[in-house]
Amino acid sequence: MLELKNVKKSFGKNKILKGVDINVNKGDVVVILGPSGSGKTTLLRTINFLERADSGTMIFDGKTYDMKKAGKKDVNFIRKNTAFVFQNYCLFNNKTVLQNVTEGLIVGRKVPKAEAEEKARAALEKVGMLEYADYYPSKLSGGMQQRVGIARAVAVSPDIILFDEPTSALDPELVGDVLKVIKKLAKEDITMIVVTHEMSFAEDVANKVIFMADGVVVEEGTPDEIFYRPKEERTKQFLSRIIPMDNYVI
Amino acid sequence: MKLDFNFIRNTFIAVLAGVPVTFKLVLVVLLFSIPIGFLVAIVRMGKEGVLSKILSVYVSFVRGTPAMVQIYLLYNAFPVVIMKYFQDKGSGIDVYGIKGLTYAYFILSTTYIAIMSECFRGGLSAIDKGQLEAAKSVGLTTFQGYYRIVIPQALAKVLPVLCNNVTGLVKMTSLVFAMSVFDITAIAKTEGAKHTTYVEAYLVIAVMYITLNLTIELIFKILEKRVHKYAGT
Numbered sequence: 001m002l003e004l005k006n007v008k009k010s011f012g013k014n015k016i017l018k019g020v021d022i023n024v025n026k027g028d029v030v031v032i033l034g035p036s037g038s039g040k041t042t043l044l045r046t047i048n049f050l051e052r053a054d055s056g057t058m059i060f061d062g063k064t065y066d067m068k069k070a071g072k073k074d075v076n077f078i079r080k081n082t083a084f085v086f087q088n089y090c091l092f093n094n095k096t097v098l099q100n101v102t103e104g105l106i107v108g109r110k111v112p113k114a115e116a117e118e119k120a121r122a123a124l125e126k127v128g129m130l131e132y133a134d135y136y137p138s139k140l141s142g143g144m145q146q147r148v149g150i151a152r153a154v155a156v157s158p159d160i161i162l163f164d165e166p167t168s169a170l171d172p173e174l175v176g177d178v179l180k181v182i183k184k185l186a187k188e189d190i191t192m193i194v195v196t197h198e199m200s201f202a203e204d205v206a207n208k209v210i211f212m213a214d215g216v217v218v219e220e221g222t223p224d225e226i227f228y229r230p231k232e233e234r235t236k237q238f239l240s241r242i243i244p245m246d247n248y249v250i
Numbered sequence: 251m252k253l254d255f256n257f258i259r260n261t262f263i264a265v266l267a268g269v270p271v272t273f274k275l276v277l278v279v280l281l282f283s284i285p286i287g288f289l290v291a292i293v294r295m296g297k298e299g300v301l302s303k304i305l306s307v308y309v310s311f312v313r314g315t316p317a318m319v320q321i322y323l324l325y326n327a328f329p330v331v332i333m334k335y336f337q338d339k340g341s342g343i344d345v346y347g348i349k350g351l352t353y354a355y356f357i358l359s360t361t362y363i364a365i366m367s368e369c370f371r372g373g374l375s376a377i378d379k380g381q382l383e384a385a386k387s388v389g390l391t392t393f394q395g396y397y398r399i400v401i402p403q404a405l406a407k408v409l410p411v412l413c414n415n416v417t418g419l420v421k422m423t424s425l426v427f428a429m430s431v432f433d434i435t436a437i438a439k440t441e442g443a444k445h446t447t448y449v450e451a452y453l454v455i456a457v458m459y460i461t462l463n464l465t466i467e468l469i470f471k472i473l474e475k476r477v478h479k480y481a482g483t
Binding site: 048050076079080082083084086088090091092093094095103104107108109149152153156 | 378380381383384385386387388389390391394398399402403406
């Protein structure tokens, strides 16, 4: 359903992505792991064209796009069929929770207001935020804001949801709630790519784990393969540093 | 010294004739400086380019010179120079024919475009870029993202500064007497000169300016209350 080939991106002299290939099938939950600066977030952002790749090919819904040259129309089409969950939520502060979710439907997709609100309420219900529909984001905790961010992504029924470190800006005690919501979505066969540092979550939810370092995919496989039988030295090194630290219970 | 209340009343009535001129100056200048100032802010916040550099020089120049000096340069000195040039060329254009009010609109607008652009630049940069990205990610165009998400919040943030700027503009309109425009200050000056009762005349306009600016502050207070609901705290 989504395939990226040889994606490259530099910021100035700094080569962030040095030719990344990934392949995501329908219903997949792909978790991308890797140390900071390995290009995980940048890769995710190039998929949604929040960052323009220097070169690369994207195959999405059977159509091939040049990631450097894709025109406005193509970018809009891809954006309308994907959704993004941001590390620091990025809710619209001048809109209520409900309006945050309906905005993309009403303005971006021309869905009639009543229908949009119905969809938005269903999405908020799913993340357990329906009772806060009329609140402004500034009145909510980080965990609540992120759940609204997820509802905003779910409401547009995207083909794929991209999660950019959805829990790394949260207080530890709020992480669990957000992960629970993502897990629930994973069970509904929603296709997603999740960049995260939550290892036990990755092990539980992902059906494919991609390990990135220094702008390339070092290794990919099932959670079992990556966590218990990693082949590459770089992967082993990374996991040995991370796993003992991971005590979160979901 | 005793105040001549009879004169105060008469001056008040005479000065009222200047109120529309002051209002017109304020409104016209705001009409130009708010949208253009906003565009200047957007250009200056975008990629560094020639236009952005020119605008930054312009803003520095306007902010670095008193409005009075700009009036001397543009209203008093500029026509002399340009007229000489036209005469040498044998052109029939009459620079002195341009009305003082036109100069007043022009000078106050250029000053306020610079002032407003700085105020909007502050407001826009206070809004997290992520919200614009989020707007794009849910399928809004960049324009829609600015118009529906970023600009309303930026405006809410700059309201106190904007209020300050508008009251400042009301006060700055008093300089137009130097361009022979008959606003309330100019009328008060001539009335005072006629009867040598300057104190009364200036008291009248002081009260007028205060009333006008208090009204403006009140309007902004109401606006601020309306946006307060989402502005945190």
